[in-house]
Amino acid sequence: MVDKGTGEARGRGVPAWVPAGIYALTMAQLAVATFVPGIDRFADKAFGARLVGYALLMALVPAIWFLVERRRRTGKRPPHGAFALVLAPFLVDVTGNSLDLYDSLVWWDDLNHFANWALLCGGLGAILLRSVRPHWVLVLAVTGFGAVLAIGWELGEWWTFIRHGTELDTAYEDTLGDLTLGTLGSLVAGLALWRWVLSRP
Structure with a gap:
């Protein structure tokens, strides 16, 4: 039915x-x-x-x-x-x-930033899927939104426990890596959604 x-x-x-x-x-x-x-x-x-x-x-x-x-x-x-x-x-x-x-x-945090952003942005993109035309724009939208969320997340981490914690000395390098991995995960999610759309009749 x-x-x-x-x-x-x-x-x-x-x-x-x-x-x-x-x-x-x-x-x-x-x-x-x-x-x-x-x-x-x-x-x-x-x-x-x-x-x-x-x-x-x-x-x-x-x-x-x-x-x-x-x-x-x-x-x-x-x-x-x-x-x-x-x-x-x-x-x-x-x-x-x-x-x-x-x-x-050692690699768990890096894996999380990549995979979790792929999951999160994949879910958000799936909700918006029917509203975005042409569909290739979804790749840009999902990637861009994921990058913004990654920046927001890093700001939240810094505010809540990094600025007064023991990780301040390594925070800059770690933040750059997290932002890169999060954005890449968002890009993979956008490409996967686009590929899924193209594969459907």
């Missing part, structure tokens, strides 16, 4: 519990990091601020989508798969801290 609002087959796609589960798992780990004392790997990483900030940021994209959809009344099904992609980087980041991967694996 075809959904009249979207022209897509009903029953397909990612169910709502997937992004909801990602949100719940992320919040649960953040609560442990914030309120359970004596866990060294969570020390001096601003988890109190992350608990509030991540809760709001993870809810932002779905909230905007539902507000816009409510106004337009097109009858589209919520893009739960795209929501899951947008939320996944927050879960990956928090889980990496929970498993102490940032301190035990």
Whole structure:
């Protein structure tokens, strides 16, 4: 059966519990990091601020989508798969801290900046996919938006724990690398979305 609002087959796609589960798992780990004392790997990483900030940021994209959809009344099904992609980087980041991967694996932080930006911007691009013409513009839009988000993220990291922490001496070089990897991840996401569009009839 075809959904009249979207022209897509009903029953397909990612169910709502997937992004909801990602949100719940992320919040649960953040609560442990914030309120359970004596866990060294969570020390001096601003988890109190992350608990509030991540809760709001993870809810932002779905909230905007539902507000816009409510106004337009097109009858589209919520893009739960795209929501899951947008939320996944927050879960990956928090889980990496929970498993102490940032301190035990030298390459983990670099991988996160590349892969998480690819996931985040891939999800945002998937939401905008039907609204952007010509489709190659989506590559530029996703890459540019990802670069802006990468700058915002680095500013947030500096403000919350780098400026008064132990990483100030190496922050400049690390920030340049993170910005580059985040932008490259956004570019890969944009190219992947463009390729996906071209492959569809």
